[in-house]
Amino acid sequence: MEKLWHRLFLEERPAISLSLFRIVAALTTASVVVPSLVHLEELYFRGSLRELNPGFFPIWFLELVQKSPDGLVVFFAVVFYVSAFTLLIGLFSQMSCILMTMSCYYFYALNAYHVSTLSWDILLVTLVMLCVTGYHGDYFSVDCLLKNDEQPWARRRPFFVQRLLQMQLGFTFFYTALCKTTAQGNWLTDNPLYYVLNYPPPGVTKMFLLRDFIQGRPGLIYWAGVLIVVMEYLIVFLLFWPPTRMSAIYLGIFFQWLLLLTLDVPATFFFLFPAMFLLFINPNDILDWIERRRQYHLAAPRLKLLYDGDCGFCRKCIRALRKMDLFGTLEYVNFHEDIAAGRPLPAGLSKEQVLKRIYLVESGQHAYGGYTVFRRICWQMPMMFPFIPVIFFPGMGIVGPVMYAFVAKNRMCIGGGKGKSCRVPAG
Structure with missing residues (x-):
């Protein structure tokens, strides 16, 4: 039993999938909370019409929160915006998650009118589990750039947080199926889907393809409902059994997208649940795939990035780029080593040129320098994908080189170096 417990919860595995899930959790939470904060005065200030949820919070806590002055409401709004952004980028990931979750609970207790849904309760439970550790900041984060870990x-981290998230998803579906078939549930004895499609309250169903065809076939609708219940009962077992895991992941994601196409459901179904299904992919398999990609690029001709190894700021930037270079697509060359070894610089570059800016040399010996380098390598590194719209924003072709030239000229003041190599020659 001890070995089983260790294998299921305490075995150390890469946290890269949990890092990706952190981004999804931050975006999902923002998609729910930000629309309500836009109407901060109408929904949360004193005198606003409020709806409380005593089934979720104790009465004493609700009474305490209702006494909040408007200044405290504004404070928690600022806390949410800042912590949601820092969680998204992975800066102080665990503390950011704790602060964002606290602000979510505060606004939920203050007024549940906008967010009081089962999917929101599920999201809050998910956030609490992410608050337990900072493992989700191991990659795709600013935190990973600030640490000394080269890869x-x-x-590897204990797997228990990701395992708990897996269990949460699986048993959410199982509990949903129980509610549909036991107690007041009528999915086997009646045809609730038929009523939803034919007599929908406003805002429940969408106009989807073949809706008119399906509406007039109660038998087809009934068996579709039975199939949904069976899927919800079985999905937890299919997800945890390795031979059926990938099929269950595809099935679960397809089911979520089907909900989005046919019903007006909360944003949680769009963002969170598909990502939670992907948490069932073994992180070791993901790491093996990454290593295969790295070995492939290591054996093939790679892009060469020439940098000034005597410049402290340059070395810091290269360390960050090495961490962002997930698939090992670049070869990092300290041009001082080439010069010391008597090797000519590639692409006919001179020492004066490479002292002024970094250069990227392609296999055809074509060299790109300065800001253009970032426009080339941003397509190679997943961590730089979010910056692509900024790097290629209209006008950045003019502003970017100017900003780069300023930083390059003053890099001695920024990062320091040894000797005079960090003092870029004028001109």
Whole structure:
């Protein structure tokens, strides 16, 4: 039993999938909370019409929160915006998650009118589990750039947080099926889907393809409902059994997208649940796939990034780029080593040129320098994908080189170095 417990919860595995899930959790939470904060005065200030949820919070806590002055409401709104953003980018990941979750609970207790749904309760439970550790900041984060770990994507962590998230998803579906078939549930004895499709309250169903065809066939609708219940009962077992796991992941994601296409459901179904299904992919398999990609690029001709190894700021930037270079697509070359060894610089570059800016040399010996380098390598590194719209934003072709030239000229003041190599020659 001890070995089984260790294998299920305490075995160390890479946390890279949990890091991706952190981004999804931050975006999902923001998609729910931000629309209500836009109407902060109408929904949360004193005198606003409020709806409380005593089934979720104790009465004493609700009474305490209702006494909040408007200044405290504004404070928690600022806390939410800042912590949601820092969680998204992975800066102080665990503390950011704790602060964001606290602000979510505060606004939920203050007024449940906008967010009082089962999917929101599920999201809050998910956030609480993410608050337990900072493992989700191991990669795709600012935190990983600030640490000394050279391969943060491969860092192994106890698996218990990801396992609990898996269990949450599986048993959410199982509990949903129980509610549909026991107690007041009528999915086997009646045809609730038929009523929803034919007599829908406003805002329940959408106009989807073949809706008119399906509406007039109660038998087809009934068996579709039975099939949904069976799927919800079985999905937890299919997800945890390795031979059926991938099929169950595809089935679960397809089911969520089907809900989005046919029913008006909360944003949680769009963002969170599909990502939770992907948490069932073994992180070791993901790491093996990454290593295969790295070995492939290591054996093939790679892009060469020439940098000034005597510049402290340059070395810091290269360390960050190495961490972001998940698939090992670049070869990092300290040009001082080439010069010391008597090797000519590639692409006919001179020492004066490479002292002024970094250069990226392609296999055809074509060299790109300065800001253009970032426009080339941003397509190679997943961590730089979010910056692509900024790097290629209209006008950045003019502003970017100017900003780069300023930083390059003053990099001695920023990062320091040894000797005079960090003092870029004028011109």
